[in-house]
Amino acid sequence: MDGSDLRKPHSQALEHLSTVRSLDGHPVSGYPTLNAIGLTPDGRRTLLYHTLYSPKAPGFTSANTVIIDAIKRIVQALRAAGVGRIIFVLDRGFDDLKLIRLLVRVQIQFVIRVKHDQRKTRLTPTSIELPLVGAAGHASVQD
Known part of the structure; x- marks a missing residue:
């Protein structure tokens, strides 16, 4: 699972347009995204989850809420599909105590690249x- 930015530097009228970083680190118009790719034991890859969100959208609470909701949905879908062992590999920035507690509570193994x-x-x-x-x-x- 990793976050990414959808950059729309020339857009001005898109709904709830937010600010993200350009590749050289400057603020530009765009949207944060959250993406999860699954890898099966036989090496097949598939997109498990993707969402685009905006901190400027009505009702937005936090990026952490988006991440926690995504994890709950992914775990529910994988378990419903009969997947027995789930291991999340999370990039830096996901080393949040609420997130770690959720993973432990739903009995998911995980590896998190530590930022802090x-x-x-x-x-x-x-x-x-x-x-x-x-x-x-x-x-x-x-x-």
Whole structure:
């Protein structure tokens, strides 16, 4: 799962047009998107989820809400299709505690590229508190 930007630098009248970053980092008109691609055990790829959203749209609450809703929908659809093992691979920026709690609650395995590596975490059962970058070496690996 990854976010991306749909850039519309010359548009001015599109509905709820927002601001995103150009490839060189300058603000331009456009929309954020959220995309999820699935990979089957035999190597087939498929688009699981795609949405375009705007922080300027009525009723918009947060990008995090968009992500959490997407994860719930994807998990529900995959389980309904009989998929037994689901592993989410999430890019940096998805290292949010609400998101991690959701993944744990719905019993989904995950790998997240950490953006905030100095954020503190408490290891169990020892209760030692370390930055994520230091705690990674103490984490257990589960099958």
